[in-house]
Amino acid sequence: MPSYAAPARDMHFILHDLLKVSQSDVPGYDELDPDFTSAVIEEAGKLASEVLAPLNTVGDRQGCTLENGVVRTPEGFKAAFDQVRDGGWTALDCDPDYGGQGLPYLMSTAVGEMFSSANMAFNMYQGLTHGAYNAIHAHGSDDQKQTYLPKMVSCEWTGTMNLTEPHCGTDLGLIRTKAEPQDDGTYRISGQKIWISSGEHDMADNIIHLVLAKIPGGPDGVKGISLFIVPKFMVGDDGSLGARNAVTCGGLEEKMGIHGNATCVMNYDGATGFLVGEKHAGLRAMFTMMNEARVGVGLQGFAQAETAYQNACAFARERLQGRAVSGAQNPDGPADPIIVHPDVRRNLMDQKAFVEGARAFTYWGAAMIDRAHRCDDAAADGLISLMTPVIKGFLTDEGFDATVRAQQTLGGSGFTREWGLEQFVRDTRITMIYEGTNGVQALDLVGRKLATDNGKHVMAFFEMVKSFIKENEGNEALKTDFLDPLKAASKDLQAAGTFFMQHGMKNPDDALAGSYDFMHLFGHVCLGLMWAKMARAAHETLEAGADDPAFYETKLATGRHYMARRLPATALHLARINAGGNTVMALDAEQF
C-alpha cells in the first residue's frame, strides 16, 4: 500500500524563501511567520499521512453504494470527516463572520495540497462545499448567508455544484432544468443533473445543492440561466432541519477512478429552490465557484503527482535489478537499486522538477488570489484570471503524465492494484476533464482571457518575466542555467501571441487549432519563471548561510533539470501553433 509524507520542507521554502510571505503587505500575511505555518503544515500533514492516506485504497476498493436512495461512503470516511471538521480544517480561509478562521487562501492551498495528495476522492466532499460557500458568500442574500454559511464553513452541511445535464456539459445554454416561480417567492425546480460530485452521502446532516436552472419565459441560451439553492432538508428559521426536499439521488456513476467520491445522478422533482442573486445571472455566480474550483483542480493534478513520486522513489531505492553502468554501487547485494540507472533517474527527475515547479506556481497563484481579494488589486485579479486555465489545464495534464511516469518506475508492480500506483493514475485522470475539460481551458485562455482588457494582463505577465531577467542579468550563477533558457522560452510565448494576433481575427480556426499548445507553452514558461525565481531564492539563502545547504543545492539541481530538459518543449509548441489550422481543419467530418 502506498504511503504519503507531507513535503513540509519544500512548502516552507516556497512560503518563506520564495514568496517571503511574512514580509508581504497583503493583510493577514503578517500572521504567516515560520512558526505558525510550520505548525499548520505539521498538523495537517499528520492528519493527511495517518488518517486520510490509509483510507485512499479503502475508498478505491469499496467505492460508494446506493441503496433505497441512501448513499454510503466507504468504511472510515465518516470518522475521518469528523476529524477534519473537529480540527477546524474546513474553516481555514472562510469568513470569520460565519465561523471561519479568516486565514489567507494561500494557507488553505497548502493544506488542500496535503489532503489531495493523501486522498483526493475524500477531499472533494470538503472541496465542493468550499466552492458552494464561495458562491453563496459572493452572491447570496444576507438571510441566505446566515442560514447556510456557518454550517457549510464547519462542513456540518456539505455543498454541491449542479451544472451538467445528460445532453449538456460545456454548452450550458442547453440547460433544461426548470425553475418555476411560486407565490411564496421560492421556485419549483424540476430536471435531472448528472455527474454531481458528493451529490448524496452519509457524512453530513444536510447537503446544500447549488443548481443552475431556467426560469420559464427568460432569455434563450446562457443568458436565461439562474442559480438556486436547493437544500436536501428544508431549513427552519431557527436553523433546524425540516422536511426532506424533493431532490434525490437517482444513481451512482461507475467511473475509472475517484471511487471514494459519490458521483450522482440528481433528480429534482419539483424541489423547493431559492434564487441566489439576480434572475438570469446564474452563470456569472456559478463562475465564482468555478474559478476557484479550477485552481483547486490544478492543485489536485500536482498533489497526486507528489504522492505518486514519493512512492516511485521509495520503490526505486529498494528494488534491486541490474548494475550501474559505471560500476556496482551495492557490491555486497545481488544487484544495485534501480535508482542507479540513468533512465530511472531521468524519469524521477522529470517528476520531481514538475511537482516542485507546479507547487511554486500554484502557491504563487494563491498569493495572487489573496492580493486580488484582500487588497482589491485589479491587476492581481486580472493576472490570476488569465492564469487560471493554465493552472488547471497544464498542471493536470502534466500531473497525470507524472503519475503515469511514477507507475512506470515500478514496472510490472505499477500495473498491479497491490502497489497502489495505478490508483493515482486512475484518480488523477478526472482532473483533465472536470470543471471544464482541458480543451475548454485552452479555449478560455486563447478565445477569452488573452484579449481581456485589451491584452493588458498577458502584457503584464511578459513584463514580469522581462523585468525578472533584467533585474538578475548580472547574476552569473543564474545566467546560463536559468535566465537564458527562460528568455528563450518567453520569446517562444511572445511569438505564439503574435501569431494569434495576426491570424486570430482573420481565421479563428488558426488560433484555436493552436490553443492547446499555447496553454502548454504558457505553462512551461510559468514553471520556468518559478524555477528561475526559486534558483535566485536558493542562491540568496545559500549565500546568507543556510542551515541545510543540501536542500538548496538539491533545489538548484532540480531546477537545472527543468530548464535543460522540460522547458525546451516551448519550441515544439510554438512550431505546432505556427503550423496553423490547415491540417487540423482539412477533413470533412465523415473523412475521420
Add this chain to the structure above:
Amino acid sequence: MPSYAAPARDMHFILHDLLKVSQSDVPGYDELDPDFTSAVIEEAGKLASEVLAPLNTVGDRQGCTLENGVVRTPEGFKAAFDQVRDGGWTALDCDPDYGGQGLPYLMSTAVGEMFSSANMAFNMYQGLTHGAYNAIHAHGSDDQKQTYLPKMVSCEWTGTMNLTEPHCGTDLGLIRTKAEPQDDGTYRISGQKIWISSGEHDMADNIIHLVLAKIPGGPDGVKGISLFIVPKFMVGDDGSLGARNAVTCGGLEEKMGIHGNATCVMNYDGATGFLVGEKHAGLRAMFTMMNEARVGVGLQGFAQAETAYQNACAFARERLQGRAVSGAQNPDGPADPIIVHPDVRRNLMDQKAFVEGARAFTYWGAAMIDRAHRCDDAAADGLISLMTPVIKGFLTDEGFDATVRAQQTLGGSGFTREWGLEQFVRDTRITMIYEGTNGVQALDLVGRKLATDNGKHVMAFFEMVKSFIKENEGNEALKTDFLDPLKAASKDLQAAGTFFMQHGMKNPDDALAGSYDFMHLFGHVCLGLMWAKMARAAHETLEAGADDPAFYETKLATGRHYMARRLPATALHLARINAGGNTVMALDAEQF
C-alpha cells in the same frame, strides 16, 4: 458500449499501394493478391467486430476467477476461442509441417491487429501460444516439435512464457527457480514465477509452459539459465494426456486492466520439465520468443489506439455542444456536433495520424521479418532487430497517449465505465510495461542495438531515408509537406547518434540519460518516413486514376498533419539528448 470495425480500406492501402506485396520477391508474397488479402481481412474483421469486441467489456467486468486451482475465464471467452480455432486463425503463419498455413507473418500481423483492437486481453491467450510455438520451433528437438507444435498451432493447447520471479524481472541473472537433472533425462523444476499471462485457464486441454530455470552447478548470472518445457498435463508417446504435472496456479494478480487475461502466480513444486536446446543457453532461446512478442506488443499499442479513435470519432460526430466559430454547421439542431471545434479536431487528427503511421510502420516491420526469415536476408534481420525496441517502446507510449486523447474527446463520458473508453486506457497501459519496460527497450536500443555490427544497421536506416529523399527530390507535390520535414527530422536523429558516439564511451551515463528520448526521436523519424512513403504512394495512385480519390486525399491530409505537427518533436528530443546526463545524475539517491 464501444464498437469496432476493421479498417480494411487502410490495410488494403498499406499492403498494396505502399508495400506492393504481390510484386515482392519474398517467397509466399505472390499469394497475397488483393482478392486474397481482402477476403482474409473481411473474415477476420467480422470475427473481431461481431464476436471478440462485444466480449471486451464482459472480460473487463467479470475478469478471471480462481477457485480450487481452477481459473475460469469470463463468460463467452471459451466459445469465442473455439470460433477462433475453428476458423484456423491461430495457424495462419505457422509451419505447414505442424499443421500451419504457412502464410507470411505480415498476414498474421494484419489479423493480429484486428483481434487486438477488438479484445486485447482475449487475444493474448493465442499470442503467447504463438511465442511459445516460435521458441520450440526454433530451439526444440524433433521429438518436442512433433509432440507439442501441432496442438499449439491449432491452440488446442496454449503456451506461456515464465521469466519473472518476485525478486527479478528485468535482471534475469537473479533467477532462483531450480531445475534438477533426473536419471531419465528430465528435470525437476521448483520455484515460483509471477505475472504469467494466460498461465492457467479453462479454454484449452493442456498448457505448455516455457520456463527459465537454473541447473545447479551451472554458471552464475544469465549464463546459467536454461529453458524448459513444463506441460500442465504430461503427454504420452501417442499424444494422449496423462498425469497432472506439479505446476499450479497459486493466485491471480489484481491489475489495472486486461482483466480478461489471467495473470498468474505459477508454483513449480518439483514439476517435470524437458530441456529445450542446450543447457545454459536458455536466455537466447527465450529471446526468440521475446523479439516477436515485442513487435506484437507494439502492435497492441496502436491497435488499441485504433479502436479508441473510432469510438472517439463516433462520439464527436454525434455529441452536440456549442457552435462552430466560423458559423453554425447544424443550424436546425440545438448545437453543432463537437467535431466542428478546432481543438477536438486537433486531438482526433493527432490520433488518426499516429494510428495510420504506426500501422504502416508495423506492417513494414512485419514484411522485414518475412524477408529476414524467408530470404535469409541478414540485412533485413539486422534492420528489424534494430527497430524492434522502437516498435515496442514508441508505439506503446504513443498508443497509450492516443487512448488517453480518445478518452478526452468524450469529456465526462470518457471517465465513466459505460462508454468503455477508460478500459482502452487501462488495458493499453500494460503494453508500456510488459515484455521489457519501455525504459529497457530504450536501453536495448542505445546500449546494444545501435552498435551491433559496428553500427551497420543504423547506417543502413539513414541510407534508406537519404535515398528515399534523393529519389523523390524532384517531386514538387512531396517536397514542402513531406521531404523537407523528413530531412530535418532525420538530421536530428543523426545528430543524436553523433552525440552518443562522442559521449557514450567517455561517459555512458550521458548516452543512457538520453536513451528514452532517442527511442522517441527514432520512432518519429520512422513514422515520418512511412508518411512520406505513403504520400508518394497516394500521389502515384491518384495520378494513375483512383476509384476513390477521397481516400487518397484524406491520406495526404493526414500525412501533412503528422509532418507539420507531430514530427517536429524530434528537435525537442534532440535538445534533451544534447543536455546529457548532468542534471539527470546530479542527485544522490537520498536527495530524491
